Amino acid sequence: MRFDVLTLFPAMVEGPLSASILGRARAAGAFELGVHDLRAHGLGRHRTVDDTPYGGGSGMVMRVDVVAAAIEAVRRPDSHVVLTEPAGTRFDQSVARRFAGLPHLVVVCGHYEGVDARVRAHLVDEVVSIGDYVLTGGEYAATVIVDAVARLLPGVLGNADSIHEESFSPGLALEPPPYTRPRSFRGWDVPDVLLSGNHGEVARWRRSEGRALTRALRPDLPVEDEPAPKRRRRRTPATTLDGDEPGR
Numbered sequence: 609m610r611f612d613v614l615t616l617f618p619a620m621v622e623g624p625l626s627a628s629i630l631g632r633a634r635a636a637g638a639f640e641l642g643v644h645d646l647r648a649h650g651l652g653r654h655r656t657v658d659d660t661p662y663g664g665g666s667g668m669v670m671r672v673d674v675v676a677a678a679i680e681a682v683r684r685p686d687s688h689v690v691l692t693e694p695a696g697t698r699f700d701q702s703v704a705r706r707f708a709g710l711p712h713l714v715v716v717c718g719h720y721e722g723v724d725a726r727v728r729a730h731l732v733d734e735v736v737s738i739g740d741y742v743l744t745g746g747e748y749a750a751t752v753i754v755d756a757v758a759r760l761l762p763g764v765l766g767n768a769d770s771i772h773e774e775s776f777s778p779g780l781a782l783e784p785p786p787y788t789r790p791r792s793f794r795g796w797d798v799p800d801v802l803l804s805g806n807h808g809e810v811a812r813w814r815r816s817e818g819r820a821l822t823r824a825l826r827p828d829l830p831v832e833d834e835p836a837p838k839r840r841r842r843r844t845p846a847t848t849l850d851g852d853e854p855g856r
């Protein structure tokens with residue numbers, strides 16, 4: 609998958625996405641990322657990117673012609689183009705999964721004083737917000753989006769299982785709490801079940817702790833009920849609804 613981020617402050621996006629897990633995965637070719645300076649498409653000797661608002665008012669507005677040129681320099685027929693602004697679709701794990709299935713995501717970083725409304729209306733496929741608060745610009749939002757999407761791509765995380773067991777996966781809203789050595793610290797002990805060596809018990813404990821945590825901290829998230837204990841299979845069922853052959 610390829611990401612292209614269009615921003616007035618490339619260093620704010622390039623830095624975080626070059627470090628740690630994503631930096632290594634990017635260097636290894638698990639995904640491609642281009643971070644582009646919108647000012648490269650600015651006008652005149654001063655590479656102007658914004659102008660005063662029509663109708664008056666304070667602040668400067670990012671120009672539609674500049675943003676159009678920047679998008680058109682990277683857009684491909686299979687691109688999905690998003691603009692980051694507080695007034696957008698809320699970005700969450702399901703949006704991250706949807707974006708992770710795309711071949712090319714272009715993220716246009718909004719500007720704290722506003723982007724000409726024709727960008728939203730004509731140039732992007734979707735407007736995305738990372739939460740109900742106002743940032744100075746869309747750079748942190750773009751970084752959050754690229755991080756959350758890239759880590760879902762094959763080859764980015766070492767252990768593919770962690771993607772399936774993590775928070776916000778269906779049926780496991782928040783992750784169970786992790787523990788490591790020392791076993792006891794200031795009288796704070798690791799739960800005995802984790803030291804029991806009983807993998808079934810540990811798995812059950814983790815699921816139940818994840819559920820309890822979710823109910824306590826995020827009552828808005830759905831929590832699957834504990835599955836009923838498995839009944840023993842009858843060896844000779846009267847009917848064969850599950851495809852079993854009687855007598856087998």
Ligand code: ADE
Nearest residue numbers: 692693694737738743749
């Ligand atoms: N730009 C400013 N605030 C934002 C937010 N909450 N989400 C996305 N982009 C933004």
